[in-house]
Amino acid sequence: MTTPAIGTSSGGTPRAAGAQAAPAESGQRPATFRVWRGDAAGGAFRDYTTDTAPGMVVLDAIHQIQAEQANDLAVRWNCKAGKCGSCSAEINGKPRLMCMTRLSDLSLDKPVTVEPMRAFPPVKDLVTDVSWNYRVKEKITQFTPRPPDAPDGTWRIQQSDVDRVQEFRKCIECFLCQDVCHVIREHHEETEFIGPRFFVYTAALEMHPLDVADRIPALKRDYGIGFCNITKCCTSVCPESITITDNAIIPLKERVVDEFYDPLGKLVKLFSRAHRG
Amino acid sequence: MADFETVRHDVLVVGAGGAGLRAAIAAAADGVSVGLVCKSLLGKAHTVMAEGGIAAAMGNVDDRDDWKVHFADTMRGGQYINNWRMAELHAKEAPARVRELEAWGALFDRTPDGRILQRNFGGHRYPRLAHVGDRTGLEMIRTLQDHGIHHGIDVHMEWTVLTLLTDGERVAGALAYDRERGRFRVFAAGAVVLATGGIGRAFRITSNSWEYTGDGQSLAYHAGAVLQDMEFVQFHPTGMVWPPSVRGILVTEGVRGEGGVLTNREGRRFMFDDIPENYRAQTAADADEGWRYTQGDKNARRPPELLTRDHVARSITREVREGRGSPHGGVYLDIAWIKERLPNAAEHIKKKLPSMYHQFKQLADIDITTEPMEVGPTTHYIMGGIHVDGDTQMSTVPGLFAAGECAAGLHGANRLGGNSLSDLLVFGQRAGTYAAQFAQAHAPVAPDLGQANEAAQQALEPFSRTTGEGPYQIQHALQDTMQELVGIVRREEEMAKALSQISALSARAAQVAVVGNREYNPGWHTALDLGNLLTVAEAITRSAIERRESRGGHFRDDFPDKDPGSATFNITLRKGPAGRMELSREPIRPMPDALKQVIAEGG
């Protein structure tokens, strides 16, 4: 089968660079991208050289390669603005969002490597099978609110209580933290370890001002929080700058300790839960 | 004939954005089996990108607000060709739908007394948008997703519906392929809800993702359903214009709601120069009054930056065309100026508009707390879509329902910001409920496998062509055609030219070739999207030619004024017997006196 001729630039991108010509701010320059091509059966890196322009991000380069040289190059994306968490990959070995990695932040003197997240089974090229994450979430006890505060069925919540958990709720489910976590990556403890993303999720529920469910026993027993040895790699890759370890995991670990090893603390907590409820 | 794997659900929901998720939850609550298919992973649909908020007249910030004012605002915004029944239901039910989200775990920003905080937005008389900073869509989709997964919905991620299957008159399911392996599957269903979103990818500059190829509109049309109001496309006034690779990405209206102003290269606040007559009484007299409005002064009127989107977008286009634009072909949007009025302005901006702050910082190297942004119009939303019954959301095909952006009616000629997220909740819930009822009330029918077979064969043809154009080239050519000839400012001759280009592109699309195999092959997926894009492009263009006036999102250079005679009909389209698109003018049903009264009283 011959490769069809492709005339225009930028593949599935919001066609920014199209006919609305970019003002000549500075010249285009070619750069080489070393992209992993393959599937579950195996694969290899392939080099693609393409023109780059000011302001471009890695995802733009990938789309350009897709449109001009490799129509079938598989990649996930949606928002192109760091909001949906679809375009996760490892760029020069570091887990990042392709749409938020500007070429100006990388050295283009040598090839830029772009490979799929390595902690997940490959599907094709840059696309991996992240379905495990969706299954994990289903086993975490869902949001369970206290009875409404007002007769009209609504609640009264202070902004400061909202602010406390907002950090966790910013999560875009890019799964980069899961990708970088050595417990998942090397030890494949997936069945008994939910991973940093879901510690963030559990923290969001546990610290939700309305929630009354207790996930602390499960954190120890089923979610495997004990496997985490606080390396903070997850925090360092989170594109939403969520302080995963210090703000989510460590406080959860403390709660586990309180509940299991400090009976008095547990009583106080039970009481305050009942009181809140 | 090929043997298809078949999965059966009582209700099949196509699309997992706000509308699809809400519909699936509603249907599952009625005890029927529900399947949910979506092209992307769960939680990645367009809804996740919504920023500003959800419109609902809860009156938490200004107790003068109620459903009547919201109804009147929506009708005025839509220039009175909305489906008034939908506008009424929407205004009445949105508050309950928002409170329900809170009961499912959504955490909105709060008022000082602990209730849900509401913010100002263009075209809404009172502060009305429930929000979470500027990431409301994320909060909404995650809440629905996390609630939905515990309610027995079968989710089929990364499956794309290729065609709807019928049994003569009634819908009986759909044929889909999975993106991962390229396998076909029949989803048999007693009722189908389309919640597939919009069409932005038909244009070159858009805030929309690859998913927005008009699938739902096109699927419904080819299944015999009527489309309506397709000429009304919303060009959002503020998209990013630089760097080129992010052109079109949205800058939320929330920036203007928080006090951001638009200026041209001369530093003039040009929005004060042309205020439409019907909005004059509600618009601030000067900069000071406008600022006070954004800060919650109930006696102040809104700044002209918060006029309806169509008007603001055209004003920006005018400034650029007349040579007063910014260096990269937009105008300036300045929120940094509020430091003249507020202590800690930089912190305030970062708190109120965190994702905008990051978006500009990371993608454009601009610190919006100290510098103005450059912005220009971007294709954002389609008001038109599948014609539905206002109460049940059923289309003209029995058993086929539609909700959210792919359905028409609520927004008329122009949508107000924030009215989409509320639309998804209100009509998603209705569509799900009525679809479940329909599936329960009617015996299941078997999908016509001949239709499935034909569609599957056609889908595989591009692989068998050894010569031929690639899909991206055709997609880009279509985007250029629509952008240049059927964009913000339209003219009969140009649109006629667009029609002939669209038909030439259809011929090219019929010969498209793809390389590689069926496994996760974006080239193939893009080739399959072409048919939908071409169908909606033709529908938009034909409807836009037919409406010989300017109204809302539809502006005709050759008919620049509103024509009162054209306020009496919607333009509808259906596939004629010979497979050609047939247009008609559907008279708008007269509004009941009680609703007329609401509008006459000014809401």
Ligand SMILES: Cc1cc2nc3c(=O)[nH]c(=O)nc-3n(C[C@H](O)[C@H](O)[C@H](O)COP(=O)(O)OP(=O)(O)OC[C@H]3O[C@@H](n4cnc5c(N)ncnc54)[C@H](O)[C@@H]3O)c2cc1C
């Ligand atoms: C950047 C941005 C900001 C916005 N901000 C706001 C705001 O603040 N307030 C507001 O009210 N509105 C806002 N909007 C508009 C609003 O977000 C959208 O109109 C709304 O989210 C559409 O929701 P939906 O449920 O109809 O579709 P979507 O959320 O787009 O979901 C569509 C679903 O359909 C699926 N699908 C499509 N085709 C197929 C197919 N063939 N087969 C299978 N599945 C398919 C997709 O995979 C997806 O799951 C914004 C829009 C954008 C782009």
Ligand code: SF4
């Ligand atoms: S801190 Fe814990 S969860 Fe995070 S990467 Fe290290 S081991 Fe994994």
Ligand code: SF4
């Ligand atoms: S916590 Fe951060 S890195 Fe992990 S999934 Fe969420 S956004 Fe991604």
Ligand code: FES
């Ligand atoms: S495309 Fe959405 S995060 Fe990159």
